[in-house]
Amino acid sequence: MTPVIEVAGLWTQFGDHVVHKDLNLTVMPGEVVSLVGGSGSGKTTLMRQILGLEQPARGTVKVFGIPLQGSNAQLLHKIRKRWGVLFQQGALYSALSVFDNIALPLRELRAFDEDFIGDMVMLKLDMVDIERQHAAKMPADLSGGMIKRIALARALVLEPELVFLDEPTAGLDPDRSESFVKLIQSLHQKLNLTVVMVTHDLDTLVSLSDKIAVLAEQKLIVYGSLKEAIAVKHPFILNFFLGERGLRALSAVGALGKLG
């Protein structure tokens, strides 16, 4: 099987400051991978490099087996139609209504009529649990949680094979976070999605991820299951998973019992 994402020998440097040093990461189809790490460890930068928004100093990034560097615009465009991205702040277009925000990627394809697009948008709104009366509203009139769910609807409207989630549950109340996690789980099962997410929320991390990639000291110190990650004795891991908050969250979701 071709890996969905293949990062090889990646270096990131800002001036003299090295963020990533010879970093490797492979994500296989159907996996849910969480990127964790302290502030400034370069989680978001890594994600932006995989998305092609930033260029690494050295190394290659391949998505769906196609290298991002040196590919022509047409090929890159094809990749971009196959992934969906949920930005941390939603990044809804503030000049467009909720409906038009979700319809935009579909309209860009120029393959479907307005009747189809209308029904599709409504379906996606139902999927993320947004009432239809909000479809005509502008993003400025919505709460943060709603913006996030609508942004997810927009990210999913082209039925992507690969979804990036940047802090998907930050700013959502616990109830909404839970339904968000359930939603992603069900989509993952139904569509065999590959998911890459950056998150600090241990609940989300534990209930969704197949694999955890821990970024520290300029590389991935662990890349494996939660159990494997916790087994590594590294100060960041000790603090993050086995600190007071970590233990509380892990025991709350019953993950510690599972780990034995």
Add this chain to the structure above:
Amino acid sequence: MQQASAPAVLDPEVRQARAADGAPAAALSGAWDIRALESRARSLKSQLRRLSADPGMHWDLSRIQRLDHIGALLIWQAWGKRRPARLALAQGHEGFFSNLDSAAAAVPAAPFDPLRLVRALGAGLLLTAEHLRGIVQLLGQILIDSFVLLRHPLRGPWREISASVFRVGTQALGITALVGFLIGVVLSYLSAEQLKAFGANIFIINLLGMGIIRELGPVIAAVLVAGRSGSAITAQLGVMRVTEELDALTVMGIPHTVRLILPKIVALAIAMPLLILWTSGIALIGGAIAANAQLGISVQSFFSGLPDAVPTVNLWLAMGKGVVFGGLIALVACHFGLRVQPNTESLGIGTTNSVVTSITAVIIADAIFAVIFSDVGISLS
């Protein structure tokens, strides 16, 4: 990303067949997902529509290899937005169709409003009134703040004022000089042609002196500053609104009128008259050079004739205009900056409105000046 071991994924296809009991049947196969449908959605949909005209049709979807919500919706729409009586689905595909039946109800369209134009006119007038009230309110607040400052001068935002004077004044010297010089040259050339025809060469000094010092210098400098600094002020305050910096100031108990707006208004009121003098001076130099080339009036005699042609009071008038124009531009720019809503579109609209309004306000103020001071400083010696 096709799996190497899996059978090849075929194109979406619709075939007419017969079911076991002899009823007409439609068999769908291949990949019915967005990647495959993107290029042939319309033709497949019309094909399905034709088949679904027969209510007894047996639909066999069990050989669809890949399905997603796009494909499911396409098929469901072709069915006339309801499930057919006889339907066979592949395992795991039920979920794509189960929530479709609720999708039919679309957003209701906005009802037709015959009074739309009247309403729009009224809303426009009310908005204008609101803007006027807002500007007056802001001006009042600034005046109150200034009185407080006069009593406690040490607490004044002097640093901010000085920084603003540098930004709106010093940094604008280059562009105002360039534009002023060119306007002077052009005006001088045009007038010289006309004056030569009447043999009234020497009046070029009166024409340029009065025109530039009294009218053109102030207006050109004000228009340039409105475009350059007015937009910058609106955008800056607007971004501060978007990023909640203004709210942060308020909750810290730092009034933003004192820290942000007063310094800008004072700075522009100080810098504008100086910029006007500078622009007018450069424009006159340009005019004198052109007059020398065209009419043979030496630059020296041009400037020595200037005090007789233009009474000194015109300079004071120009400076006075500068104070008013500067204050107006800053006031309008701040007003629109504070009204920006926390979204990007509003920021763009606010900046445009700010520049258009401040240039209009400057020209209206200039007309009022012209009427009030119509018999001041205009002498025919």
